[in-house]
Amino acid sequence: MVALITDIKPEDKLVLLLAQPRWTSEERLQVNDLLQSHMDWTRVLGLLQCHRVFGMAWMNIKKHFGQDTDLKCSYTKFLSMVYQSYVLQKNKTQEQWEYTKQVCKLFEEQGVEYALLKGIVLSTCIYQDWGSRNFGDTDILIHPSQINVATECLKSVGYIQGNIKLDRNEIIEKSRKDTMFWSLVSHEVHPFIIKTPLSSVIRFHEVDLQFSIDLNTANRTDGTVTNLLANSIVVMVDDQPVKTLAWEDFLLFLCIHYYKEATTIREVQSYNDLILYKLCDVYYLLAHEEIHIRWEKFQEIVDATHSHKGVYYTFFHLNKLYEQVVPNEILVRFKPSDLSFLNEVYKYNSDEIAGRWPMPFVERFLNPTRLTLLKNGIESQIQSSRGERN
Incomplete structure (x- = not known):
């Protein structure tokens, strides 16, 4: 279920819903209503493309509306555009x-x-x-x-x-x-x-x-x-x-993949940091009906590899977009004592901080121009540091 994000734009909500597994009947109605509403369809298409979830969107539309002959969308080209992207992706794969x-x-x-x-x-x-x-x-x-x-x-x-x-x-x-x-x-x-x-x-x-x-x-x-x-x-x-x-190892790798790319300045500058498909990889694995993560085994692997930050960072972000994907009793197992890293970006191959985000995760995740905000934040931090030295 999409989290209760304050003042979420209808375009953003539609994209989050189209990408998620396991819709409820209420969410199906929400998608149906959103498709028929008038909104900024260029933003919807742009988000689907930049977050690389066109394929998931069509997969879910087909699953939940495949038997409907009267599914309507206010932007009449939208469904065919999503389908064409899906077919191209399928052939590519x-x-x-x-x-x-x-x-x-x-x-x-x-x-x-x-x-x-x-x-x-x-x-x-x-x-x-x-x-x-x-x-x-x-x-x-x-x-x-x-x-x-x-x-x-x-x-x-x-x-x-x-x-x-x-x-x-x-x-x-x-x-x-x-x-x-x-x-x-x-x-x-x-x-x-x-x-x-x-x-x-x-x-x-x-x-x-x-x-x-x-x-x-x-x-x-x-x-x-x-x-x-x-x-x-x-x-x-x-x-x-x-x-x-093994699926527990696979989950760990997905968490590390998301965390490292979300917190490396080079990836941030190339807009490869906060991308929905990487969180969906984790979500769909956890939601798979035939794969059951052995959490005790997973915790052993995290402990052995000292990967608590990457795992907590990924699960925390996933739960901010979608409610309770990772139960809180599981999430707290990996919670570091110091959470400052949640807003930090690092230089490549280094623990040196390259910048700190001046806004909460959801706000920057849904903001395509977040890099500008990070740059402004870095400049403010530099000015503040200079002021302290003076």
């Missing part, structure tokens, strides 16, 4: 999968221990709809001791570590120095990219090999990665078995 399954097969043949992260696993196993979730690359967790083997596997079938030059539809290979430096200051290997000439939607397929779960840092978590891979599970995607994380 299916094309991504054709390449991803070959990579998984190759890794298994060469003895590379791996676990698929996010992307295709979320679409097919959690959302259970190929068009539900948009993603641009394939994230795979491997152990750092197998980076060289995995690299040779990918290069043997044509993947290149480089950047895409869009105007010439080509991949510019990075130097060995650049790729080595990338791994030294990051949690992953420089992306591997291959052209996809037979695909109609994607022009390239990108594989990101991650070897640490402390994202956006150079910190190594070799022991944790060993445990995650050892506890990996096999899931079926399009009748092919592939490996992913």
